[in-house]
Amino acid sequence: MAEADNAISLRRLDAHYIGMLEYAQAWELQKTYVKQIDQGEREESLLLLQHPPTYTMGSDKHPEHLLLDEDQLAERGITLFQIDRGGDITYHGPGQIVGYPLLYLDAEGLNLHGYLRSLEQVIINWLSEYGIEAGRKPEYTGVWVGHSKIAAIGVKFNKARKRRGFVTSHGFALNIKSGIAEEGFSGIVPCGIQQFGVTSFNDLTGLELTVEEAAMQLLPHFAKEFKYDLKLIEE
Amino acid sequence: MMKTMTEIVVPQLAESLVSATIDKWLKQPGDWVDVYEPVCEIITDKVNAELPSTVAGKLVQILVEKGETVPVGTPICVIETEGTVDVALQAAPEGHSATSERASEKEPLAVESEDAPMRNRFSPAVQQLAAEHAIRLSDVPGTGLGGRITRKDVLAYVASGAGKSNQSANGSVAAPAPRTVDAAAQVRSSGLHLTETPKFPKIEVEGSSNAGRGDNFIDVTPIRNTIARNMRQSVSEIPHAWTMIEVDVTNLVLLRNKLKDDFMKREGINLTYLAFLLKAVVNAIKDVPIMNSMWAVDKIIVKRDINIALAVGTEDSVLTPVIKNADHKNVAGLAKEIEELARKTREGKLTLSDMQGGTFTVNNTGSFGSILSYPIINYPQAAILTFESIVKRPVVINDMIAVRSMANLCLSLDHRILDGVICGRFLQRVKDNLESFNLESKLY
Helix, strand or coil, X not given: CHHHHHHHHCEEEEEEEEEECCHHHHHHHHHHHXXXXXXXXXXXXXXXXXXXXXXXXXXXXXXXXXXXXXXXXXXXXXXXXXXXXXXXXXXXXXXXXXXXXXXXXXXXCCCHHHHHHHHHHHHHHHHHCCCECCEEXXXXXXXXXXXXXXXXXXXXXXECCCCCCEEEEEEEEEECCCCHHHXXXXXXXXXXXXXXXXXXXXHXXXXXXXXXXXXXXXXXXXXXXXXXXXXXXXX | CCEEEXXXXXXXXXXXXXXXXXXXXXXXCCCEECCCCEEEEEECCCCEEEEECCCCEEEEEECXXXXXXXXXXXXXXXXXXXXXXXXXXXXXXXXXXXXXXXXXXXXXXXXXXXXCCCCCCCCHHHHHHHHHCXXXXXXXXXXXXXXXXXXXXXXXXXXXXXXXXXXXXXXXXXXXXXXXXXXXXXXXXXXXXXXXXXCCCCCCCCHHHHCXXXXXXXXXXXXXXXXXXXXXXXXXXXXXXXXXXEEECXXXXXXXXXXXXXXXHHHCCCCCHHHHHHHHHHHHHHHCHHHXXXXXXXXXXXXXXXXXXXXXXXXXXXECCEECCHHHECHHHHHHHHHHHXXXXXXXXXXXXXXXXXXXXEECHHHHCCCCCCCCCCCCECEEEXXXXXXXXXXXXXXXXXXXXXEEXXXXXXXXXXXXXXXXXXXXXXXXXXXXXXXXXXXX
């Protein structure tokens, strides 16, 4: 394979498939990793996991886009977090692959929007293998199939302490299991976008891929798009 | 408690359906049935389907036994519902504790008083139908836009017996679900004539005297009959216009030749030109959405989903299975869908959902060698496009003659909705899309 030939010149990326993890724990984990990566104590990493039902609200917050009150949230067993990524409200839950790429982006030639576009491209490329034509909507971040959103993207660029660049955190949430729209997204206006719906990989293809299978299939696409020598770290 | 008897009828499941056979009853008399819950399975030549109930209630009687074949519109069972008409009843003054028919007549009248600008405008078809059944149109509740009375309303009125004419609406016309249901959810009352089947004039065939010696008589199969009716409905209701454009597909031919072997290895199916054409058509529809529309009496409905119906010919019929959300697929995805639908058509395994929801039709007429055709629109869509044979022809480019692979695209359009300018723009877009395929183009 071509990747093997180029491996020497590519930076290493450790990919972790973590499975189910509480949002708060994952958040702490991200912060720890970001610090370690900044200080050169850890390889750049890609965390792949699932969350229990959770709503997260980004910096671009519109409380009116959450359609449930506290009691209703408690009744449905959904936790709400106000967090430090860009974007409005979104839902995480079982059946959705959440990816947190924790990458060092050097200040030189830094293109923050380019980073978002590359994240989208990874998912677009993976979906295309299944005959699905996914794309972007110019005014909204994320990956869309027709008028429905299949992946939400929201990131934070953490200013590195020791170097001139940034370490990324947060990332993408890609819907795999069918019916996920009904489960979580019905309680919110996803990303504050009123007129469009939400879809999932299994809804689109009629296949029954698991989140872990999807995660494994995404890895080579991620490595290719971001040009890393990716190693899957078995937990 | 009010009890209402509701008959479930064999619906017009697909354009190519005139009758259906009950395969299996999923519910028995005495069983409770929820709305949309299947009551039985029906089979036809091409489509097998579970038939959902239109109401919730208790199944009280089965009218058509397993194994029997009945025409579309035939009641097959009776469901007893409770209190479905209470809204209208409460609204009505007392003394109207009457029958469900009367209650249901009442409700649309309330609608009328609010806003019924179309209430007194009748289409010729409606007037004729009313005359045939000797009913007064002012008595008929209208469910169309603005309270307009549709043929369906007239038929429902006749079927309810309210007209007290000596005629009964039976047989060939699909009896709509009872008004109690309609009134509750007027989802499909836009004045569209989707489920209607126009009456056939009786044609007297004068025995065998017309036939010469040695002539053959072929029984008209149900599917042939349906095709005949649909074609007739399309040409009699839709003012067709026709236009054609020629496309230079030389680069597409090179691209396909380059990719087809790998594609076969990878996907196990043929990479057809049709897949590329569909991609070009879908992208053109995105730019010219009015092509993806239908005429609805006093509105034009532009459909948001792009569902491409594909004309698939068999030995003795043509079916139009549908690629849903064709804009969600890349060329490879479309190729797979085409293969899948063609296979299902050949094997007679198309399901009801395969046949429904088409918004624009494409016919690959080139597959049987045609270079020009005048297609009939797949009612009630706005247009149909044919993809004719790819032939090598001398073409003038920059005042020189070159040999190029050329194909014609023919478009029939509903001239009520579309005109030459917009269709010209659409075809030009399809042409540009097809001609911009080149050796660098990607399937995925």
